[in-house]
Amino acid sequence: MRLLLAGAVVAAIAWPVGAAADCGEALPAASRVRIAHGATTLVFAPRPAPLAIGRHFALDVVVCAAAGGSPRTLARVDADMPAHRHGMNYRPTIRALGGEHYAVDGLMFHMPGRWRFMFDLGSGADLVRLMHEVDVE
Amino acid sequence: MSLSARWRRIGAAVLCAVIGAVAAPSVAADAALLDFTPDEVRRILQHGPWPPPSAHDAGNARAADPQAIDLGRRLFFDRRLSVDGTMSCASCHAPAQAFADGRARSLGRVALDRNAPSLWNAVHERWYGWDGAADSIWSQSIRPLLDAREMAGSAAHVATAVAGDRELACRYTRAFGRDPATNDPERTLVDAAKAIGAFVGTLVSGRTPFDAFRDALASGDRQAAARYPLDAQRGLRLFVGRGRCTTCHVGPMFTHGEFGDIGLPFFVRPGEVDPGRHGGILALRASAFNLLSRHSDAAGGDATLKTRHIEPQHRNFGEFKVPSLRNVAETAPYMHDGQLATLDAVLGHYVDLNLDRLHADGEQILQPLRIDAGERADMVAFLKTLSDRQARGWQAPAETPCRIEATSGAQGQKGAASSLVRR
Numbered sequence: 044m045r046l047l048l049a050g051a052v053v054a055a056i057a058w059p060v061g062a063a064a065d066c067g068e069a070l071p072a073a074s075r076v077r078i079a080h081g082a083t084t085l086v087f088a089p090r091p092a093p094l095a096i097g098r099h100f101a102l103d104v105v106v107c108a109a110a111g112g113s114p115r116t117l118a119r120v121d122a123d124m125p126a127h128r129h130g131m132n133y134r135p136t137i138r139a140l141g142g143e144h145y146a147v148d149g150l151m152f153h154m155p156g157r158w159r160f161m162f163d164l165g166s167g168a169d170l171v172r173l174m175h176e177v178d179v180e
Numbered sequence: 181m182s183l184s185a186r187w188r189r190i191g192a193a194v195l196c197a198v199i200g201a202v203a204a205p206s207v208a209a210d211a212a213l214l215d216f217t218p219d220e221v222r223r224i225l226q227h228g229p230w231p232p233p234s235a236h237d238a239g240n241a242r243a244a245d246p247q248a249i250d251l252g253r254r255l256f257f258d259r260r261l262s263v264d265g266t267m268s269c270a271s272c273h274a275p276a277q278a279f280a281d282g283r284a285r286s287l288g289r290v291a292l293d294r295n296a297p298s299l300w301n302a303v304h305e306r307w308y309g310w311d312g313a314a315d316s317i318w319s320q321s322i323r324p325l326l327d328a329r330e331m332a333g334s335a336a337h338v339a340t341a342v343a344g345d346r347e348l349a350c351r352y353t354r355a356f357g358r359d360p361a362t363n364d365p366e367r368t369l370v371d372a373a374k375a376i377g378a379f380v381g382t383l384v385s386g387r388t389p390f391d392a393f394r395d396a397l398a399s400g401d402r403q404a405a406a407r408y409p410l411d412a413q414r415g416l417r418l419f420v421g422r423g424r425c426t427t428c429h430v431g432p433m434f435t436h437g438e439f440g441d442i443g444l445p446f447f448v449r450p451g452e453v454d455p456g457r458h459g460g461i462l463a464l465r466a467s468a469f470n471l472l473s474r475h476s477d478a479a480g481g482d483a484t485l486k487t488r489h490i491e492p493q494h495r496n497f498g499e500f501k502v503p504s505l506r507n508v509a510e511t512a513p514y515m516h517d518g519q520l521a522t523l524d525a526v527l528g529h530y531v532d533l534n535l536d537r538l539h540a541d542g543e544q545i546l547q548p549l550r551i552d553a554g555e556r557a558d559m560v561a562f563l564k565t566l567s568d569r570q571a572r573g574w575q576a577p578a579e580t581p582c583r584i585e586a587t588s589g590a591q592g593q594k595g596a597a598s599s600l601v602r603r
Contacts, residue, residue: 097436099485127545132438134491149489153438
């Protein structure tokens with residue numbers, strides 16, 4: 044699976060970003076995950092939570108920019124199992140809900156183990172990919 | 181040694197034997213239970229509880245209707261649904277064969293390409309057919325009804341069969357509130373399939389020796405757990421541990437319900453490849469009876485998520501459905517074309533796995549199974565404990581003649597169709 048496009052930057056898991064500290068605060072605290080890279084912060088929460096094997100789920104996603112900036116558009120969401128080198132059997136779809144908010148439908152993790160979320164923000168030379176790994180049993 | 185010392189030694193030995201005999205039951209029970217680690221116990225518990233919460237055939241508004249189930253049971257065994265009256269659903273899904281047929285490849289009007297899967301617990305599956313070309317039991321039921329290689333019927337033929345038999349027509353009217361004689365034939369075909377889907381949805385197998393063991397572990401009842409055979413315990417330990425079988429054979433159904441490539445040959449005959457899951461997705465999307473079709477009662481929502489979001493991928497070539505392992509010992513031979521005759525042969529396939537034969541794009545899920553002959557026997561012993569003793573013993577309930585009575589009183593008699601009373 045191709046992971047990087049020209050100009051894309053990969054970010055690892057989460058550390059707090061002061062400028063967008065309140066990003067995604069409305070998402071359920073117990074299940075939300077915050078990912079940041081530079082001026083971009085993405086917060087997501089699965090629905091339903093917690094994640095379970097063999098059950099379709101959605102993601103509620105909020106994408107924030109540092110103060111004064113415009114958040115990148117959520118362009119694509121996918122997931123794979125790096126150890127197994129395969130992805131999901133389903134293609135998720137993104138619904139823009141206005142402003143910074145998105146709903147991503149149709150995901151399923153069909154195997155237990157470590158899955159990796161991939162969120163592509165922006166496009167072309169401005170593309171940024173944020174990733175987050177999660178163990179699901 | 182003096183005589184008194186000898187008698188003291190004998191007495192002590194007898195005393196120890198008595199103490200040992202009294203203590204023996206708990207000691208023996210604990211000794212008959214492997215020392216499963218907390219992680220092993222956690223993985224074992226994930227294979228239950230059984231039975232799972234009830235489920236119903238997707239997109240089928242009649243799935244829980246006793247009238248539809250009753251009709252569906254009759255239709256399932258009725259050979260008149262086939263063009264020449266020689267085949268019924270039960271021809272390939274025979275109760276005495278655990279709702280399979282015991283053949284490597286099934287026999288329709290001609291020799292078919294695939295093994296008939298058992299229908300036990302079908303309602304808990306996500307996709308139907310080895311290629312997952314159907315997303316509901318009722319839509320899967322339509323395929324063999326119409327396939328020229330199988331029952332070779334048509335909507336008109338099925339409609340005539342239902343309308344032309346008093347009991348079937350009565351049961352149809354009782355279930356669907358319509359007269360099959362005046363129905364659009366395709367409507368009757370779909371209704372008949374939904375009735376069959378409702379019946380098949382009731383086929384949920386019972387508890388097994390594994391389930392008793394699993395629940396005993398969950399409740400901490402070591403004595404009960406120790407009744408589970410030791411060889412099965414050892415096999416189970418391999419299954420959830422070193423064998424990594426739970427990567428695909430996960431959960432109470434012992435399957436993740438999706439598809440996998442395990443390096444099996446997928447030629448149907450020289451020069452012809454079984455496209456497996458890839459072909460199944462294409463067939464699903466083209467089907468006039470999928471959950472997104474006008475015949476579906478799903479009307480959007482969670483039931484249609486799988487069909488809306490499924491996407492064919494190159495790696496789907498060579499993938500076939502990961503079957504449930506419940507009752508697996510009752511449904512030989514194995515794999516999509518029955519090419520493996522025994523459970524031992526299945527394990528042998530994984531032992532001798534040729535990674536170069538894996539078709540998928542660089543997937544790294546499987547590794548050859550490193551087990552010796554004794555461990556192989558233990559795994560077979562474990563798999564045998566996944567059988568419901570009644571898996572081959574399903575019996576149809578007694579039936580009474582169908583009656584339809586008109587309503588009377590406050591509602592009056594508004595006409596035959598609207599005055600039907602379901603019994």
